[in-house]
Amino acid sequence: MQSIPVDTTRLGVLRCAVGPEPKIADFESKEVKKDRDGNTVYTVAVTVRQDGRRVSVIEIAVSGEPKGVVEGSEVRVTGLEAFAWAMGDRHGISFRAAAITPVPASSATAPAGKGGGV
Numbered sequence: 001m002q003s004i005p006v007d008t009t010r011l012g013v014l015r016c017a018v019g020p021e022p023k024i025a026d027f028e029s030k031e032v033k034k035d036r037d038g039n040t041v042y043t044v045a046v047t048v049r050q051d052g053r054r055v056s057v058i059e060i061a062v063s064g065e066p067k068g069v070v071e072g073s074e075v076r077v078t079g080l081e082a083f084a085w086a087m088g089d090r091h092g093i094s095f096r097a098a099a100i101t102p103v104p105a106s107s108a109t110a111p112a113g114k115g116g117g118v
Contacts, residue, residue, distance in 0.1 A: 003081040006095070011048045016073050017057050018045035020066050020100075035063040044069060044100050046077065058095050066100040074103040 008014065020042040025033035033041040041061050049055045060077060069075055079098030085091060 003083055003096075006080040006082055008077050008080050010050070012050045014075050014077055015047045016044060016069050016071055016075050016100075017047045019071050020044050020062075020069055023061060037063070039063045040065065042066060044075075046075060046100075060095045060097050060100060062097050062100050068102040069100055070102070076101050076103050 023033040023041045025031045
């Protein structure tokens with residue numbers, strides 16, 4: 001499976017839609033997925049909205065729990081890669097990142113009209 005690097009600077013503002021949840025490897029046994037180093041793999045649903053386009057939600061897998069990432073918060077995604085997959089009649093694109101971190105409040109985009117003007 002070939003990875004395709006994704007330029008996150010072209011994706012606009014990224015927000016956490018669903019907070020980090022451990023990824024399940026086997027739904028029958030409820031076994032949690034681990035990476036090669038034995039770290040738990042988490043999934044985070046992130047909203048993506050480019051200028052003038054509808055909002056899309058993508059689920060991104062990341063090794064280790066992304067600390068401080070909560071629903072509604074703006075996030076920074078580092079090392080995002082896309083993977084095309086196919087299993088029988090099913091196919092799609094999955095996403096994996098090196099890290100997902102919260103954007104500090106002072107760095108986040110302030111809502112229009114809420115500035116502390118002079």
